[in-house]
Amino acid sequence: MAAGVQRNTKQRRAIQEVFRAAERPLSPEEILERARVHVKGIGQATVYRSIAGLLSDQFIVPVDIPGHPSRYELAGLKHHHHFACMGCGRVFELEGCPYNGETDVPRGFTVTGHEVILYGRCDHCQGAA
Ligand SMILES: [Zn+2]
Ligand SMILES: [Zn+2]
Incomplete structure (x- = not known):
């Protein structure tokens, strides 16, 4: 059992390392x-388990893009x-924020947050269309 725990710790550390080094949000496959x-031989189930653990530890947050x-x-x-x-x-x-906070909301409403998602094609996909 101790060996199993050690193995899990190693795998989880590796996944934390992946997030620290990531230059963009990653899917479970990535x-x-x-x-x-x-970690050779690490499997998808372990990755999903680690993601759940890191989410509940608030080490990572989900990035949800519709669709x-x-x-x-x-x-x-x-x-x-x-x-x-x-x-x-x-x-x-993306760096920075294109939202200037000047959108009118109904009287008595308070804005506490916003989301901006840009869609398009990356430089790699641009030529492949
Ligand atoms: Zn913003
Ligand atoms: Zn692309």
């Missing part, structure tokens, strides 16, 4: 692919938005 570089499976990124990143590529399905992180 997490698996990258975790395999650190796409959830992606995940480190929690607590600076305010930013995402670009979803309709070609390859990858989701990219």
Whole structure:
């Protein structure tokens, strides 16, 4: 049993490492692919289990793009938005915020947050259309 726990810890650390190094939100498949570089033989079930654990520890947060499976990124990143590529399905992180807060809301309403998702084609998919 001790060996099993140790193995899980190693796998979970590898997945944390993947998130720390990630330049954009990752799907479970992308997490698996990258975790395999650190831990040979790691499986999809372990990745899903680790994602659930890291979510409940608030180490990562989901990035939900309508029509796409959830992606995940480190929690607590600076305010930013995402670009979803309709070609390859990858989701990219955008710097800054295009929303200036000037949208009128009904009288008595208070805005406490917003989401902006840009859709398009990434540089890689641009030529492949
Ligand atoms: Zn693309
Ligand atoms: Zn914003």
